[in-house]
Amino acid sequence: MLVDLIAGARPNFMKISPIIDAVISAQGEGKDIDFRLIHTGQHYDKNMSDSFFEQLGIPQPDVNLGAGGGTQAEQTAAIMIGYEKLLLEGGKPDICLVVGDVTSTMACAITAQKLHVRVAHVEAGIRSGDWTMPEEINRLVTDSITNFFFTTSDVANNNLRNSGIGEDRIFFVGNTMIDTLLKHRPRFRQPEVWNTLGLKDKEYLVMTLHRPANVDQEEKLKFLIDEIVANTQGLPLIFPVHPRTKAMLNRIGIAHERLHMVEPLGYLEFNYLVERSKAVVTDSGGITEETTVMGVPCMTLRDNTERPETITEGTNELLGTDPKAIAPAMKKLFGDEWKKGSIPALWDGGTARRIVSILLDKV
Numbered sequence: 001m002l003v004d005l006i007a008g009a010r011p012n013f014m015k016i017s018p019i020i021d022a023v024i025s026a027q028g029e030g031k032d033i034d035f036r037l038i039h040t041g042q043h044y045d046k047n048m049s050d051s052f053f054e055q056l057g058i059p060q061p062d063v064n065l066g067a068g069g070g071t072q073a074e075q076t077a078a079i080m081i082g083y084e085k086l087l088l089e090g091g092k093p094d095i096c097l098v099v100g101d102v103t104s105t106m107a108c109a110i111t112a113q114k115l116h117v118r119v120a121h122v123e124a125g126i127r128s129g130d131w132t133m134p135e136e137i138n139r140l141v142t143d144s145i146t147n148f149f150f151t152t153s154d155v156a157n158n159n160l161r162n163s164g165i166g167e168d169r170i171f172f173v174g175n176t177m178i179d180t181l182l183k184h185r186p187r188f189r190q191p192e193v194w195n196t197l198g199l200k201d202k203e204y205l206v207m208t209l210h211r212p213a214n215v216d217q218e219e220k221l222k223f224l225i226d227e228i229v230a231n232t233q234g235l236p237l238i239f240p241v242h243p244r245t246k247a248m249l250n251r252i253g254i255a256h257e258r259l260h261m262v263e264p265l266g267y268l269e270f271n272y273l274v275e276r277s278k279a280v281v282t283d284s285g286g287i288t289e290e291t292t293v294m295g296v297p298c299m300t301l302r303d304n305t306e307r308p309e310t311i312t313e314g315t316n317e318l319l320g321t322d323p324k325a326i327a328p329a330m331k332k333l334f335g336d337e338w339k340k341g342s343i344p345a346l347w348d349g350g351t352a353r354r355i356v357s358i359l360l361d362k363v
Contacts, residue, residue: 008104
């Protein structure tokens with residue numbers, strides 16, 4: 001059996017890495033399975049990518065489609081053209097496995113199905129209900145043409161059932177992001193900023209912001225960051241800055257003595273900071289999963305989430321995008337009133353093995 005593993009953006013590789021490990025392990029047991037790792041090139045920075053591949057032990061891609069940037073439509077088209085050419089000239093796999101909800105996920109799923117290659121979707125069924133997010137459109141389209149649905153939670157299972165997907169196609173396997181986290185947790189390493197700023201366990205906060213609702217309006221972004229800084233009780237705030245956000249911050253000249261804007265960090269360094277932080281303030285979805293497993297309080301600056309289990313079971317709280325929500329949340333945090341949370345079912349490090357076992361049995 002040949003499986004095409006599709007990845008286009010950094011979060012994809014965190015989800016693909018344990019699946020590669022599980023395929024190699026199955027090969028060692030004499031199972032008939034192999035993979036072709038395909039990097040669509042949707043997001044590509046040589047320095048960051050090389051470091052990331054090295055840190056997670058991911059082999060170099062068998063194919064890089066080089067799709068690059070452009071608008072949503074341009075990027076989708078470039079990925080589809082590149083993947084179609086590969087399937088026609090380089091041979092078809094037995095299954096195309098896509099992960100997450102980026103443009104590459106949707107584009108390769110469509111291309112595969114049109115050439116009669118079955119599709120498996122890892123992280124299927126998650127929904128925010130917010131159609132203004134491109135990721136939500138990617139999820140809906142991908143799941144409408146998927147054959148095998150690998151899910152992270154019972155919430156996702158119910159979303160699929162409610163859309164008419166039969167039980168025989170839904171496989172509750174857990175979360176491959178957590179496979180990666182648990183495997184590499186003993187290897188987390190101190191970033192330079194730790195010593196440069198004299199950081200101490202539980203005596204700083206980590207922040208990430210990149211979504212348009214938070215960073216595209218200058219006055220709102222300034223008010224948001226001012227509120228966060230004002231309510232962190234004198235603690236440093238470490239802010240690895242997304243390039244898109246950095247451009248906006250430079251334009252409006254935001255600066256605070258305790259706000260430390262640093263370059264994006266490698267996986268091992270970033271999670272070292274997260275694990276030891278007092279709390280995380282973010283608008284990312286994936287980080288809420290990692291903080292839940294590490295037991296770190298997390299404040300999500302969004303009006304909705306596709307990962308509600310991080311709230312109902314984990315350490316995450318949805319604050320919305322109104323900066324006025326920051327103060328009461330911080331009061332709760334510093335008053336030692338933040339919930340402890342628990343780890344959702346099957347977020348145990350064994351997800352990728354379950355996926356490969358199902359593929360061997362079903363495909």
